Every structure is written in structure tokens, then in C-alpha cells.
Amino acid sequence: MKHAQIFMAFFRAGMLGYGGGPASIPLILAEVKRYGWMGDDEFSDILAIGNTLPGPIATKMAGYIGYRVGGILGMLNAIIASVFPTVVLMIILLVSLASFRDYPWVQGMTNGVVPVVAVMLGALTWGFIKRSKQDFGWMKVIFLLIGSILLIEIFGIHPALVILALLLFVFFRKPEKEQLKKEGETE
């Protein structure tokens, strides 16, 4: 019963969430409340923790909530429910499209969709820049943007290395101020 609920919750959230994992977060919250698995506060704590880690957010939430509600089996169940149906759909669609690849109209479909993807990515790019502006202000954002363009696009450095360097920079920066804050919190 519990596992049927876990499956249905994440199946619905996965099948109804358009726009990638972040778009399905409110749907996951609705499911969590429907079954009374946790309160708003705990959910937002878990979301905050999930956001401190890299990688897709929907599967981190599904995995953790599934684990909380039904142990390891619940975790696997929640992940399968949120990932599997759409992956299977995707494979079926693309494989059947590939068998028509030699027809000119299928090539035309690909051509038609490329500019739409460009617009979607452009909008996503702008979203990231706006969020960054809120965090750092224009000066630092522009500095970071130009730095990244130079390193990745001009010098051809692997983006993973650039990101790793930024993370290490944050990690080793000004530890003494951080220490003070933590001590203050534990008191």
C-alpha cells in the first residue's frame, strides 16, 4: 500500500511536470502533502539541502523522500516512478523517428525544431544570468561571464575544470569568518 502510494506520487509528479526536474518540485510537494509524509518546513529544508548538492534535483528529492517513507525499497520505487516512464517514452519516440530518418520530411522536422530549442536555451541562459545578478550584482556577474567565456570558449578548457576551480576557490576562501558564524549558531 505504502509502496503503491510512493509509486503513484512520483509517477504523477514526473508525468505532469514539464520543463525538467525543477518544474516538478511543486508537484512533488503537492503529493507529499496529499499523503501527509512531511510538513512544508521539512520539505523546504530537504529542498534547500538538495540544492546544496549538484545534479538533477527531481531524483534527489524522489530518492530521499522515498527513502524516508519506505527505506531502500521506497527509494528505488520513487526513482523508478519518476524516471522510468518518461525515459521509455523518449526511447520509443526517438527510435521510431530514427526508422524514418531517410525521409526528407523527417529531416525537415529536425530542422524545424532546432531554432525552438535555441530559444528555450536562450531563455534558460537569461534566467541563470538574472539569478546571478541577484546574488552578486552586475559587476561580478559580468566578470565571471567574461572569465568563463575566455577559459571555455577561447582557450578550450574543459568546463568541468572551470567549475571545479570555482568550487575549490569558494571552499578555501576566508575560513575564519565562516568559523565564527558556525560557532555562533551552535550556542
Place this chain on the structure above:
Amino acid sequence: MIYWEIFLAFFIPGILGYGGGPATIPLIEYEVVHRYGWMSVEEFAEVLALGNALPGPIATKMAGYIGFEQAGILGASVGLFATIAPSLMLMIVLLSLLYKFKDSPKVKLLSSIVRPTIAVLLGAMTLRFAETSYAESGILQTGILIGASYYLLERRKVHPAFVILGALIYGAIFLAPS
């Protein structure tokens, strides 16, 4: 060893992409198109477009399909595992520790500092896709499609699935190579 390559191709984006699945897309593109040469920019765009037309998390749809294309069911499983498992394990194992640090300014800075870099990667991908479209369909058709989809997606907030469906039909009719 193809399975090892698939694992790496999705493990690296999964472990470095802050900001959820969409942030990992340009990192996946880098591995799949530029590093391993499994598909061209057009093919990647097509997969991404269909992925965006379907519901559910995008990173896992990409990993599942690309893994499947390269090495069948086992390839799909490896791709999915590499995308999901590392960050989920970290989350479950480190939960109590992360809980303490979730409001720490340093941890918050960790995810915001990489955002401009992700923006650059996304922007570069945007340009590559626009260039590809220009090469395949010419400036006029590219302009029409970019203008129309911008208007529909961003101004009218039409559901992406409908816009992609429309573009597929438009392309099948007007953009087929003769």
C-alpha cells in the same frame, strides 16, 4: 570500454551541474558531442527538443536515451545510474551534516558561483543551435522560427510541448530538403 565512457559522460555533468537537471544539459552536450562524438549538434538538438516536449526530469531522459543509443538497455541503465546515484547517495549519507550547513553562506555561494559559468555554457549552446539552424534552413526560416517560438514561449507562455509539436509539423512541411 563504452560503458565506462557512458558512466563518465553522465557522472561528470551530474556531479558538477549545480541548479538541477537543466544546468547539466550543456555539460552533457560537451561530453556527448565534443568529447566522445556520439552525436552531432543537430542530433543532440533533436533529442533535447523531444526531451523538452515530454514531461519529467530532463537530465534522466537525456541520459537514458543517449545511453540506450550507444549501448542498449545496459547503456541506458549505466547512464541513468551515473546521473542519479552519486548526488543522491551524497544527499542520504551526508544529510545530517548538510542540514547543519544548509544556511551557511559558503554553501549558498557554492551553488551561486557556478551559475555564470553555466550561463556561458548555455549561451554558447544557444548560439551553436542558432548557427546550425542558419546552415540548414537559411536566415529567413531561422528568423521566423526563432521569432515565433520566442513570442509563443516567452510572451504568450504557450506550453513548450505545443510549440515543439508546431515546429515539427512546420519543419516537415516547409523545411524538408528537396
